[in-house]
Amino acid sequence: MFLQTISDAAGATALPQPYLLFLGDTVEPGFAKTAFGLRDWAPEKCTAEYALPGATVTTGLPAMSPAQAHQAGARALLIGVANSGGVLPDNWLPALVEALEAGLDIVSGLHMRLAESPILADTAARLGRRLIDVRHPPHDIKIGTGRKRSGKRLLTVGTDCALGKKYTALAVARGFADRGVDSDFRATGQTGIMIAGGGIPMDAVVSDFEAGAAEMLSPDSAPDHWDVIEGQGSLFHPVYAAVSMGLLHGSQPDCIIVCHHPGRTEMLGTPGYALPSVEEAIDLNLRVGGRTNPAIRCAGIAFNTAYLDEGEAVALMAEESRRLGLPVADPIRRGAAFDQLIDNCLS
Amino acid sequence: MFLQTISDAAGATALPQPYLLFLGDTVEPGFAKTAFGLRDWAPEKCTAEYALPGATVTTGLPAMSPAQAHQAGARALLIGVANSGGVLPDNWLPALVEALEAGLDIVSGLHMRLAESPILADTAARLGRRLIDVRHPPHDIKIGTGRKRSGKRLLTVGTDCALGKKYTALAVARGFADRGVDSDFRATGQTGIMIAGGGIPMDAVVSDFEAGAAEMLSPDSAPDHWDVIEGQGSLFHPVYAAVSMGLLHGSQPDCIIVCHHPGRTEMLGTPGYALPSVEEAIDLNLRVGGRTNPAIRCAGIAFNTAYLDEGEAVALMAEESRRLGLPVADPIRRGAAFDQLIDNCLS
Numbered sequence: 001m002f003l004q005t006i007s008d009a010a011g012a013t014a015l016p017q018p019y020l021l022f023l024g025d026t027v028e029p030g031f032a033k034t035a036f037g038l039r040d041w042a043p044e045k046c047t048a049e050y051a052l053p054g055a056t057v058t059t060g061l062p063a064m065s066p067a068q069a070h071q072a073g074a075r076a077l078l079i080g081v082a083n084s085g086g087v088l089p090d091n092w093l094p095a096l097v098e099a100l101e102a103g104l105d106i107v108s109g110l111h112m113r114l115a116e117s118p119i120l121a122d123t124a125a126r127l128g129r130r131l132i133d134v135r136h137p138p139h140d141i142k143i144g145t146g147r148k149r150s151g152k153r154l155l156t157v158g159t160d161c162a163l164g165k166k167y168t169a170l171a172v173a174r175g176f177a178d179r180g181v182d183s184d185f186r187a188t189g190q191t192g193i194m195i196a197g198g199g200i201p202m203d204a205v206v207s208d209f210e211a212g213a214a215e216m217l218s219p220d221s222a223p224d225h226w227d228v229i230e231g232q233g234s235l236f237h238p239v240y241a242a243v244s245m246g247l248l249h250g251s252q253p254d255c256i257i258v259c260h261h262p263g264r265t266e267m268l269g270t271p272g273y274a275l276p277s278v279e280e281a282i283d284l285n286l287r288v289g290g291r292t293n294p295a296i297r298c299a300g301i302a303f304n305t306a307y308l309d310e311g312e313a314v315a316l317m318a319e320e321s322r323r324l325g326l327p328v329a330d331p332i333r334r335g336a337a338f339d340q341l342i343d344n345c346l347s
Numbered sequence: 348m349f350l351q352t353i354s355d356a357a358g359a360t361a362l363p364q365p366y367l368l369f370l371g372d373t374v375e376p377g378f379a380k381t382a383f384g385l386r387d388w389a390p391e392k393c394t395a396e397y398a399l400p401g402a403t404v405t406t407g408l409p410a411m412s413p414a415q416a417h418q419a420g421a422r423a424l425l426i427g428v429a430n431s432g433g434v435l436p437d438n439w440l441p442a443l444v445e446a447l448e449a450g451l452d453i454v455s456g457l458h459m460r461l462a463e464s465p466i467l468a469d470t471a472a473r474l475g476r477r478l479i480d481v482r483h484p485p486h487d488i489k490i491g492t493g494r495k496r497s498g499k500r501l502l503t504v505g506t507d508c509a510l511g512k513k514y515t516a517l518a519v520a521r522g523f524a525d526r527g528v529d530s531d532f533r534a535t536g537q538t539g540i541m542i543a544g545g546g547i548p549m550d551a552v553v554s555d556f557e558a559g560a561a562e563m564l565s566p567d568s569a570p571d572h573w574d575v576i577e578g579q580g581s582l583f584h585p586v587y588a589a590v591s592m593g594l595l596h597g598s599q600p601d602c603i604i605v606c607h608h609p610g611r612t613e614m615l616g617t618p619g620y621a622l623p624s625v626e627e628a629i630d631l632n633l634r635v636g637g638r639t640n641p642a643i644r645c646a647g648i649a650f651n652t653a654y655l656d657e658g659e660a661v662a663l664m665a666e667e668s669r670r671l672g673l674p675v676a677d678p679i680r681r682g683a684a685f686d687q688l689i690d691n692c693l694s
Contacts, residue, residue, distance in 0.1 A: 143586060144585065144586040146586055146620055202554070203553075203554060203555035204553055204554075204555065205553065205554055206551055206552065207549070207550060207551075207552055207553070207557045207589045207590045208551065208590060210554045211585060211586050211587070211588065212586065235635075236638060238491065238493030238558060238596050238597075238639045239490060239491040239596075240555060241592050241593065241596055241635075241638075242554045242557035242558060242589040242590070242592045242596075243554045243555060244592075245589045245592040245593075246554060246592075249585050249588055249589075267493075270492065273493055273638075284634070287631070288582075288631075291583060291585060291588075291620075292585045
């Protein structure tokens with residue numbers, strides 16, 4: 001099991017596991033990305049799936065009722081589907097109440113808090129169950145200190161938002177585990193937190209506490225232990241760079257991997273803002289990150305090449321690797337280039 | 348009146364004015380920095396002072412009861428003293444209730460919210476008065492857009508925290524006003540907000556909204572209007588840089604002034620972290636700020652030279668000005684160097 005809970009990071013959310021994946025009445029696979037992410041990255045944490053009549057989406061896991069799942073070991077129903085607006089539909093409520101009555105807590109990444117539903121709040125209070133909203137950070141985050149912590153850390157950073165920082169961190173953590181390296185994936189966004197079973201939603205932390213939250217997320221560890229930390233946003237993003245800045249300072253990474261989408265020309269959501277080059281992103285991240293860890297280095301580049309065919313992607317990455325003098329790999333395609341990237345992180 | 352309210356910045360706190368400055372039973376002038384700041388920087392917003400028996404600190408303003416102050420035009424009692432812990436002492440409560448009954452709202456920068464006191468909450472509700480905690484940001488801050496806004500902006504940035512960014516911005520705003528330049532001081536911390544009569548406490552904003560809050564703080568304005576924005580923290584501070592980053596991106600400054608304390612060797616509160624050089628601070632701030640305003644430039648340096656005598660300070664600033672090729676001035680000492688700094692901002 002390469003993904004562990006982070007109950008050792010005092011105060012960071014530690015989720016009840018394993019999960020019963022709730023699919024609602026979803027007919028659109030795109031809305032079930034959370035459930036698929038859980039199945040792909042934390043199968044040992046997924047007992048079964050549970051869908052309402054009319055749902056056509058499936059993860060391929062066994063279908064169980066909440067009572068059956070509880071009997072099979074599940075400890076929480078996890079809402080594995082998003083819906084537009086982030087609000088809990090009324091027709092899901094009977095199933096969620098059923099889960100609470102079957103002995104399961106509920107884990108949600110929806111924008112709306114679970115306890116805003118009176119029937120869920122009342123039922124959970126009556127039965128002593130937990131309603132856990134992973135979009136909301138813990139209340140006991142402290143101001144950072146800048147103190148150097150023991151152990152090794154890797155942070156995925158980006159030229160932009162939404163181009164593979166979570167996926168890259170998960171793939172690197174798995175690569176480390178495959179080589180027998182003691183490591184933890186440290187999650188900073190809601191889907192990552194569900195996969196890891198814990199973490200801190202860094203974009204929801206008050207800015208004065210941003211670096212402190214990152215410090216709390218990856219505490220002191222054994223000298224050869226690696227924390228592989230999911231990056232957020234980009235130092236170059238005109239809207240979200242505050243999140244990236246605090247996460248970089250507080251993470252004190254020994255290694256960064258720069259995640260990039262070579263086919264994207266404009267920053268997500270901000271027309272007119274060009275993506276920085278990979279070299280600019282390496283340079284600024286090393287400069288800023290060097291403030292809290294002077295030994296920081298860039299171990300390589302993760303390209304998102306889904307828009308290219310295999311031959312084009314491999315050729316582009318080989319050319320960029322020669323030009324930059326660093327491993328360049330697509331963590332979805334894997335292959336020899338990805339092995340080189342993992343090797344370079346550990347070298 | 349060079350300081351105006353920012354009720355034009357939709358949603359940013361706009362405080363009821365003028366104020367009756369409340370001094371509690373304070374005997375230590377250091378605890379009354381807020382009251383002195385108001386007297387020095389916004390005298391037109393200060394009707395009178397009000398102290399409890401035993402107080403020895405005075406601002407020199409006329410002493411009035413809440414009823415007298417209301418009659419004289421005051422619209423709020425402003426708590427002008429801090430106390431250790433940021434909690435409201437019980438022996439202040441009768442005076443605060445008296446103020447509400449006299450028709451005044453209450454403005455506080457204490458950590459504790461005013462409404463946590465049941466008697467204040469009840470009295471304010473009964474009389475329809477407002478209890479305003481300036482440490483807490485407005486609820487309607489939106490995600491930023493990165494869109495370029497009209498008008499001119501200046502931001503004070505720092506090599507560290509607590510070395511004169513607020514004071515420099517206030518002095519520059521006054522210098523602009525003295526030259527007849529249309530400008531507003533935009534406050535980002537609690538004392539600044541009380542002085543300006545509005546603003547956003549940037550360190551209390553959720554990090555995802557940090558740049559958006561800065562965008563809201565200095566909205567579109569006339570082409571030759573200047574917003575002079577109070578800086579926070581430092582891009583180099585291992586704990587607070589997230590605040591500085593979002594504020595820099597969202598402010599889109601045309602000019603920065605780098606604030607520095609030449610006698611300080613270590614970052615505030617983080618042992619082992621050296622201050623960056625002025626050149627490093629100029630370079631990184633221009634690089635990061637250039638992302639949202641490619642025309643950004645450094646107009647000069649503000650030195651905090653309180654630890655030097657006049658001759659030493661003037662000699663050091665002249666030497667540094669030659670070396671850096673920029674005006675270097677102490678906004679408390681003023682003089683010709685400060686005039687040059689103002690000129691260079693407007694050039």
